[in-house]
Amino acid sequence: MNGGSRGRVVVTGIGVVTPAGIGLERFWHSILRGTSHVRERTFFPGAEKRGRAAGVAEFEPQSLFAWDRPAEAAGQDRLFRIAETAIFEALSGAGLDNSAGKPLMAEAGLYVSSAIGPISTMEAIVREQSEGAMTPDDAWHAFSFGHIAAKLAERCGLGGPYALLPTGCSGGCDAVGYALAALRCGAVDLAVAGAFEAPVTPLVEAAFARINATSSRDCFAPRASCPFDTMRDGFVLGEGGGALVLEREATAIARGAIPLGVIAGYGSVCSAFHMTDIHESGEAIARSIELALADAGVSADEIDHVNLHGSSTPMNDVAEANALRKTLQNWAEDMPVTSLKSQIGHALAAANAIELAAAVMTVFRQVIPPTTNLFDQDPRVGLNVVSPWLRQAKVRNVLKTASGFGGIHSAVVVSRYGA
Template sequence: MSGLRDGRRVVVTGIGVVAPGGVGTKQYWDLLTAGRTATRSISTFDASQFRSRVAAEVDFDPVASGLSQRQIRQWDRTTQFAMVAAREALDDSGVLGARDPLRTGVMVGTACGMTISLDREYAIVSDEGRSWLVEEAHGSPYLYDYFVPSSMAAELAHEAGAQGPVGVVSTGCTSGVDVISHAVDLILDGEADVMVAGASDAAISPITVACFDAIKATTPRNDTPESASRPFDRTRNGFALGEGSAIFVLEELSHARRRGAKVYAEVAGYASRCNAYSMTGLRADGRELAEAIRATLDRARLDPSQVDYVNAHGSATKQNDLHETAAFKASLGHHAYRTPISSIKSMIGHSLGAICALEMAACVLAIEHSVVPPTANLHEPDPDCDLDYVPLVARDHRVDVALSVASGFGGFQSAIALTRWDGGQR
């Protein structure tokens, strides 16, 4: 399939971001291009009992972000992030007064759903875990909503006045790519003209930290949290948890042009594969990720030599960074050695289901500003990770084609290609 169905094409016309280091797209881009890290010691709960006590938290004031007291009480932090990001994206696009509600949809990705509220409510109804028979009467009246991530999509649909397709995609850490791909498919298939789509996760909680502690996936570098996440570095020893949200307005091209919308980029291709190998393990040869990249470029009608920037998964685990380096070499060939590649997880941590949406935002902004964000904390490159991972400092570099890749528990491997909008010729 070419990526074009009956001539339909999909473009990005609005961006909204809530991320560690700042709320809003401008603050986010300023952090990335400055190479600043937002990782720090966990402050939202007492993490002293855990092996890894480092995370990239969002300094988020829901009142200052425009949420009412009722919304703050009702919505989990994940939904609050998504709503604030969606409002920015909708305002940025100006689409609300120029769309048919029945041709407008919402798709949200998340890996962990309403983790913080569920963690809190379980502690309340179980008397801090002392009771097996819980007292449900002490739970929040919104407890059911916390169990059902689709409640977040429903709230966003209400905000956007969307009466078209609405749903949730949850494929672990690839959710942010997969949800955009699904939303684009709905537009290409003619099910919608406008999709409000992205991902959100706020899972910095005791249960999440305990789970990653158990498999030693997160960094124990607690004494220097600002430099704890070190993708592609010889001294890397795991990722730092993060949180946040990125939401986009996606439009069918002719719909966007009719209303004179600003076009940030075109979604040119995407693909997903599964390694059918291990829930958490990765093959060293990166074969499945390489195939997802090849399929993405084929769908976009792009040659590997046309890729100007790759936003890597770059989780800073030993196996991921080797696996990913092999995948780039297998899919891009010799061009892999000439392509700037970076991991923004070095600055904003790994926000699980939300991170790929945040990485897509970084790709769109790299195209917009012709700047490649760096990989922070990359002082001692691993000799086996021998590609251009843009250490420490952002780079002025024209980006016409940006590729973002993702790897997730369950063996999921996804990729998405974004291209500069050139007025019609690609």
């Protein structure tokens, strides 16, 4: 899919909403401290061990959660408020929120992802209908995933093509990958790509607990998410969103924008191995990495850091380690790796959009954020995990990996601009 003839695709703006902070700078400085922002939280006290911890963004008072109030018109869900906040920050950071930027926004593409959509509004609608209450005429929009992208495009003033990619927990990487393809082929000159989730609700908590996906450890809640550690037993649900403004280098330079990094390559595969499980061999993950490296024109020895999916599940962390050994070979054991899910939990599709924001900041600032809660690394993982402190390093290229239910595995290569 390499489209180098049209020039590189650069990142000129980033917006984030996370449990570690709202806004790029607050988020970045927070994750560099390596502090867990996972907190005790459950809708079923005493009834469920799993799902009792979550990474929740300090975005607004708890009373404003959609599942605490009557169902509203679609588009009022917490998901949309998170998405708008991240997108507007990214546009502002890219210098597009002025009269000169408006014409570019009017033709900009929007490529977004969400694994479960405006679930809190869906839950409220179903609950109210089961009780015989009247719901708004446009309530059905909450169940139309395509409406998410349409509504965000309308609200954010983005007039180009839009698409929503419901590819699960690889969604953030996939949104960026599709935006990359659109920019390379000339469909758009500028695009916003990202993923957003607000899944900390009764139904989602119960569903993931039911399939034993979330952690059930009886421990201090901030330690529940512990990627690569022998004690890991499931992920911790999180929420948030990440948005990146992508544009062709020529467009960015012509308007005086400052490139923060380069989206150099993307690869994605589907193993179809199991609906929720990952094969321990990591073969499919390795294939996605190989595709991303080839697309970027980057060799294994040119990767300086890997921002892993690192979900804190027993299977994922071993499979990723095996995939790195297959693709990076001699460099795998010494490669600095990290997982931000140790600090903010797993925000499903939004997780790797947030992690891509961190990857861009790593190449821009030359600092690798740490993994927290690593006390006894699983020998089957055996990687050079950056923990417990941040690490200053010369980073030319970052590899970002992601995996999702259904067997989807995606990877993105982020490169330092000007390197």
